[in-house]
Amino acid sequence: MTARIDVTDLVDHSKKTGTKFYLNFLFLLSKVLNSRDDYKMDYLYNSDELICYDVINPCHYVFHEDTETCTTVHSLYSEDYGTFYENAHADLEEANKTRDYEFDGKKYPNWFDASYISWLSYDSLNIELPDGYLYFPPIVNWGRYREENGRLMMPVSVRLNHAIADGYLVANVFRLLEQEIKAFTGFEV
Numbered sequence: 001m002t003a004r005i006d007v008t009d010l011v012d013h014s015k016k017t018g019t020k021f022y023l024n025f026l027f028l029l030s031k032v033l034n035s036r037d038d039y040k041m042d043y044l045y046n047s048d049e050l051i052c053y054d055v056i057n058p059c060h061y062v063f064h065e066d067t068e069t070c071t072t073v074h075s076l077y078s079e080d081y082g083t084f085y086e087n088a089h090a091d092l093e094e095a096n097k098t099r100d101y102e103f104d105g106k107k108y109p110n111w112f113d114a115s116y117i118s119w120l121s122y123d124s125l126n127i128e129l130p131d132g133y134l135y136f137p138p139i140v141n142w143g144r145y146r147e148e149n150g151r152l153m154m155p156v157s158v159r160l161n162h163a164i165a166d167g168y169l170v171a172n173v174f175r176l177l178e179q180e181i182k183a184f185t186g187f188e189v
Contacts, residue, residue, distance in 0.1 A: 053110040
């Protein structure tokens, strides 16, 4: 599902505090996805087990302009914003030094995919996975925000397996993101 969320206040907050919008959004996304067990489930097909992690961590990416390739960045989620921001920023800096692409599900079992599509603001995105019916971790993509009616609206696409999440739970990701943005920026709901 793709929907546009209002990120005006988060953009303003990021500018005022001299912090990176990307990392602020990644923190809030991680917080939302860790707020419900529904979003932290996984299916271990080798042992035929449905599990729920205590915490899921973002696997995000650095894009290298020179090679037009990506490097995966594994950051640990922390409920503490300062800790998360500092560590994720360091993870990005370290990933910028390499051109490696490490995708190791055994090394990073409790992760979710978070990918920023910085080149455009899109209307929809469809993610097809081979054997996708066995893939349970969330996949979240977001694009460039754009002004609409005086507000900055950003496309966000959420893919959850229907075996664990119905339309309500997918839609709830968007609702929770907007609530967390308001709380984080001081504009309480």
